[in-house]
Amino acid sequence: MTLLQSPVGWRKSSRSSQETNCVEVGRVIGGAAVRDTKDRAGGHLTANSAQWHYFVRAIKTGRFDR
Template sequence: MRPDFSTATFKTSTRTDGNGTCVEVARVPGFAAVRDTKHRSVGHISFSDKAFGAFLKGLR
């Protein structure tokens, strides 16, 4: 089943420095989506919560 992000709110990190080179993340139950702020109209990629959690853990 494909998650529906059509009504999800994408948020930019509070650590963004304002130069326009960042990503936004939206959450729906069980999934997260990531998109480029410079190319919002292109769409997003989505990940399961488990995969996104592993990604975030790797960043830390």
């Protein structure tokens, strides 16, 4: 799936409100986009809905915990 739409509605986690090392998530048709808050003009990564769903599930279940 190709996601060529420009992301809208960028937001970052409320848990990182005072942090500078964060990412923001934006909406695109059929998925989500992620960008670095320190380099907003540097581009973004996109994921389709299924990829985003599995990524969020992995975070919530602690798969990336150290």
